[in-house]
Amino acid sequence: MTTEQTLREAATNRDFRIGAALAARALRSDPSYWKTAKNEFNAVTPENALKMGPLRPSPHAYDFTDADAIVDFGRKNDMYVRGHTLVWHNQKPEWFQAWDYTDDQLRKFLRDHVHTVVGRYRSSIDAWDVVNEAVADDGTLRETVWYDALGEEYLDLAFQWAREVDPEVDLYYNDYGADAVNEKSDAIYDLLERLLERGVPIDGVGLQFHALAGRPDPESVAENIRRFQDLGLDVQITEMDVANAVDDRPENPLAEQADYYREIVEVCLETGCDTLVTWGVHDASSWLRSFKDFSERYTGDPLLFDDACDPKPAYDAVTDALSGPDRS
Ligand code: G3I
Secondary structure, eight states: OOOSSOHHHHHHHTTOEEEEEEOHHHHHHOHHHHHHHHHHOSEEEESSTTSHHHHOSBTTBOOOHHHHHHHHHHHHTTOEEEEEEEEOSSSOOTTOOGGGSOHHHHHHHHHHHHHHHHHHTTTTOSEEEEEEOOBOTTSSBOOOHHHHHHTTHHHHHHHHHHHHHOSSSEEEEEESSOSSSSHHHHHHHHHHHHHHHTTOOOOEEEEOOEESSOOOOHHHHHHHHHHHHHTTOEEEEEEEEEOOBTTOOOSSHHHHHHHHHHHHHHHHHHHTOOEEEESSSBGGGOHHHHSTTHHHHBOSOOSSBOTTSOBOHHHHHHHHHHHSOOOO
16 A cells, blocks of 8 residues: 655654665765655664764864765755764774774773764764774674773763763664564673763664565564563664565565564554664665675665655655554
8 A cells, every 4th residue: 555645744744753874975966866865754864974984084083974865955954864873883984993003092082982973073963973883793792903902981971971972862872683582683782781870871773674584573573672672772773774685585575574574663663662763765775785795695685765766665655654553
C-alpha cells in the first residue's frame, strides 16, 4: 500500500526522526539527491565530513567546508543533526603518526580535537557520536591508538571533554554488530554501565544496524533496546542499511528488504527508539557501492531510494509503518 504522506511527513507526524547520512559532494552536484534529502528526511548526519581525517588536512589546520555545508543544510531545512564522529580508530589524518606523540601529548591532541569540533557546532548539532566502535567483535576493548595511550579512560575523557564545551548536546556511544542481544552488545552494555557508574556524561547508545547479510531478530533487537533504556540511556538506530550477500539473494529481495525495514521501524515505535538514520540517501550513494571488500561481497541496494532517487518498496513499508496506528 502506498500512502499519501511523504516519509518525512509520516515521521514528523509521529514525532519520529527518519534520517540519512549525507555526502557534501553529492549534495552540491546532484539536485535530485538534495531534494530527496530535504523532502523525505527530517534528520541528517555527515557520512564522512566530521571525521578526524576529512576535517584535518594538516597538523595545524581544520577544513570545515564540507561539514559546515551538511550541518547548514540540516539546520536550514529544520532537520535533527547528528554529528559523526569524534573519536574513532579509522579515518584518522594521513599525517597523524601515533609514534610522534607521548601519551600525554596524545591526550592533549584528542582533548583539543573534541573541544574544537564540538565547540564549533555548539547549538547546531543535536547529538554526537562521541566514541565510535570502541569494542572489538569478541567483546574486548579494541586496541586502538587511543586505548593504547590512555586505557579505558579515553572514553570517560572524550565524553567529559564534549560535555565541557556543550552542556546541551546529547552524547552517544555508537557501534556496529550490537543491534540484537549478543556477545558484543553484552560487552557494550557492561562498558556503558561502568561509564555510568563512574559518572561519565553519556546520554545514549547508537546501534548502527548494517544488516548486510544477516537480519538481527526483531524481538532480540527490542530486548536489546529496552535493556539500554533501563540503564537510563536513549537508543537510536544510526546507520541502517539492508543488503544481501551477492551469492545468497532472496527470491524477491526488494520485498524482503521492505518487510525487514518495516519490522525494525515497528520495533522502534514499540520501544520508544525515536530515531532511525539510514546510511545514505539512495542506493547509488551507498558506501556498499564503493567500499573495497564490501562492494564485492554485498549487494549495493541497501537503502530506501533507488539509483534514480525513486522510492523503493522499503520506502513504502517505512512510511506505512510510521503512518499506522500508535500502539506505544
Ligand atoms: O574523499 C576521498 C577522496 O578524496 C580520495 O581520493 C579517495 C581515495 O580513496 O577516498 C575518498 O575518501 C573515501 C571516503 O569514504 C569518501 O568516499 C575513503 O577512502 C573511504 O575510506 C571512505 O569510506 C567510508 C568509511 O566509513 C571509512 O571507514 C565510507 O564512505 C563510510 O560510509 C563509512 O562509514 C562507516 C561509519 O563511519 C562507521 N560505521 C561503519 C560505516 C560503514 O563502514
